[in-house]
Amino acid sequence: MQRHRTFTAEIRDHVGERVTITGWLHRLRAMGGVNFVILRDRTGTAQVVATEAEITPLHGLHTETVLAITGRVVETPQAPGGIEMVEPQFEIISPVHEATPFAIYKDRLRASMPVFLDHAVFGHRALERRAVLRLLSGVMGGFRETLNQKHFTEIQSPKLVESATESGANVFAADYFGRTAYLAQSPQFYKQIMVGVFERVYEVGPVFRAEPHATSRHLNQYVSLDVEFGFIRDHFDVMEMLIEVIKGIIEHLKTHYAPELNLLKAELPLLPDKVPHLYFPEAQQMLHDQFGVNDALGEPDLAPEHERILGKWARDNHNSDFVFVTGYPMVKRPFYTHPNPADPRYSNSFDLLFRGLELVTGGQRLHQYQDYLDAAARFRYPLEPFRYYFEAFKFGMPPHGGFAIGLERFVTQLLGLDNVRLAALFPRDMHRLAP
């Protein structure tokens, strides 16, 4: 690699010069005695035209061979982007001697999802796959950038814990030097605790859910974008912060990830200044009265179909791809949820639906120590395993709240993918632990 490397995206600045590009053999096509070599690097692709004699070093090699190509840059109207390279010399860096399991240069990957996932190690090199995964990076970056500007401090909390936080079910157990540890289902208690230290905290990290479902919406490990902050009035302060974070993420993507958004033909979400919100019983009433839904009233939760209807309602009536449902019944929310002071059957919590799918759950939490003791008793939640954590409340916590965004779900909805596995780096489900 001694020579100077020119990136494929830069060659148009070097017309008439000989330059060296380096990367993967993306595609090789022979057409009437002329060979078209497409080389891929991290900035894009470039077309190189080679005669039969020039192409000799590639004989017997397959796509994905890593190579350096030195050639002269010329303007050619019929070439992709009007630029190509001619008179190439090839240097093989890493030869590939076997055909790839499927072609990745096609406009749309032809592999079935299971086949693709088995070979994702290679398949992620496809330009559209790479762009999807780049957006995961972009969402994380925009999330952090927005919160850093608002004086939040980043934490990384333990993933091995002595006691399962949310519920005993759906938690993975591990052997920890002869005793049982659990994989954290969320950083919930840690982020609350750290509000007592920094006032405003966030975490980007893995969470683990041992849910024995195989749906297109769930992963058994995913990346959670967690936020928690203190000195709020109620959950509406949390909702306001959440919208600012989502705006920040979208701005970050527009600024830094335009090539990926264009390649994927992503439709950026409609996010009006005022995102609509519906109080839970009001949402149920509307589903019943306006949309003829018979199974909504009186239920403690919304079904996925109800969420889809509310998503469409928000888009049609408020020009918004987002809609809040607030005040979910306390019986369906974790014990640390703050009740609505005006009607304690309902909670100061919310879901944010994005294009008809729950993307974010959040709310105000209890903050008084006595309220924790009372709630734990009411929910028959054992106190002893959490004695360490409850010290945060015993020793003074301000009113606080927060939320968690599912990273892969965000990108799934942003791009209109039909399975969350396609927005995961290497998804984990009931049947898949590799690659």
Next chain:
Amino acid sequence: MQRHRTFTAEIRDHVGERVTITGWLHRLRAMGGVNFVILRDRTGTAQVVATEAEITPLHGLHTETVLAITGRVVETPQAPGGIEMVEPQFEIISPVHEATPFAIYKDRLRASMPVFLDHAVFGHRALERRAVLRLLSGVMGGFRETLNQKHFTEIQSPKLVESATESGANVFAADYFGRTAYLAQSPQFYKQIMVGVFERVYEVGPVFRAEPHATSRHLNQYVSLDVEFGFIRDHFDVMEMLIEVIKGIIEHLKTHYAPELNLLKAELPLLPDKVPHLYFPEAQQMLHDQFGVNDALGEPDLAPEHERILGKWARDNHNSDFVFVTGYPMVKRPFYTHPNPADPRYSNSFDLLFRGLELVTGGQRLHQYQDYLDAAARFRYPLEPFRYYFEAFKFGMPPHGGFAIGLERFVTQLLGLDNVRLAALFPRDMHRLAP
């Protein structure tokens, strides 16, 4: 929380005005009929002077009570910083009815380490503890900022894996829907694979080591700052990148974390333009010849005491708190390590010592598929469990390398702490799974 909140760091801009500050009762002192109330918020502390009558609302309450104080800001030469508040009105937000396990307003925490760690949920509120944990955030931020500028892409890889990557021992096992999953000891294979996709990648995330040791230098879960990139010549390109990353982190801390560095009296590291490096056998020879070390020659690794000597040597002779040792014997390095082409007993790998302690391990990796097959056979490393991963090499990988920095260890050495547990948010060791 309806009123406007002024932060303690801002009150000096409001001399003569009545403002409201909000936070925790950090300390309360009665001196000769006058009461000094110290309130802590995320920006610092402020002193409030209260008469016996004014202080009545605080009767019976303990430190860490959350409260709002409205008072007039005055300049007082003998007050801390020359500013205090008088004529206060107190509003209790969350009362504390019990004394805290130890005082956190003292200059130096008096609690023993086990007692401190048991109560870290509260103890982290101490100003110096908070500053240490803020630096963890700062190191992560500087790491990402530097790499983003160099066109790296962030990944978050699976933490539950089918097969242990580095060795069968020292790995935590978990039950995964009836079969065994392992907690990833490092994102090694994933970051290498993703070089095939993005060319340059990094990850900040938890790693899990089931090492049954209880030392002051090891944690069973820690945050690893991982980097991997392609199209390198050899490990010296990786070392150069590492130094740029460390420079970037230190600049980031100086720019954004000066208050924390000052509070902790941190001595920023000596980092000359040219960080010294020693080839492994050369380092052993020097230890023997110059420092009279008898047990170094012929050993395949350096002992902690050897590292301390080399650290001192670099400081005394090169004005550097960092020193590279390159070329560790292949027998002590993982099977994917690239050998030194000129002498295959030694590797194209390195350690970076920071103030005499190994902070970073890195190097060039094998990149040819056949080399992986040969190395796996030589190391008796089973291929079948890794068939998915090895597709990365079968289908073309460029010469590449990378490194991993231990986040907590970096902050430990930066601050001269005597135990890595004191640089962890909530440390995990053989005996500690909570809080």
